[in-house]
Amino acid sequence: MKIKPKKIFNTILLCLFVLFVALYVASENGYYEYQNKEKKEFTEEKMKQFEEDVKKGKQINLNDYLKQDIKNYDNKVTKLGNKLSDIINYSLMDSLEKTFKAVEKLIE
Numbered sequence: 001m002k003i004k005p006k007k008i009f010n011t012i013l014l015c016l017f018v019l020f021v022a023l024y025v026a027s028e029n030g031y032y033e034y035q036n037k038e039k040k041e042f043t044e045e046k047m048k049q050f051e052e053d054v055k056k057g058k059q060i061n062l063n064d065y066l067k068q069d070i071k072n073y074d075n076k077v078t079k080l081g082n083k084l085s086d087i088i089n090y091s092l093m094d095s096l097e098k099t100f101k102a103v104e105k106l107i108e
Helices: 005-056 074-105
Strands: none
Touching: 005 074
16 A cells, blocks of 8 residues: 555645634634723723712813723734735635536536
């Protein structure tokens, strides 16, 4: 029983594809939930600060409570990673659409 190099290559490629999709979905879901959690905590903190200021009778300026103190830590590496991920995503979606169109024509 001989192992064919083509079969090994296809298996490795399939494993890498499944790993990519799993990591992509996990990162997208986790990142989105993290951003929502940060916004929620920020809003709750500002609401508490507003309520305390009203109780103390301080002069209230709404712009003090609407500022966003969230820092952006993006850099060239993350931007490159995001662009690469978008390119891979677009390529996969395009190839899947073409594949399904070809299968659809074969079925007709």
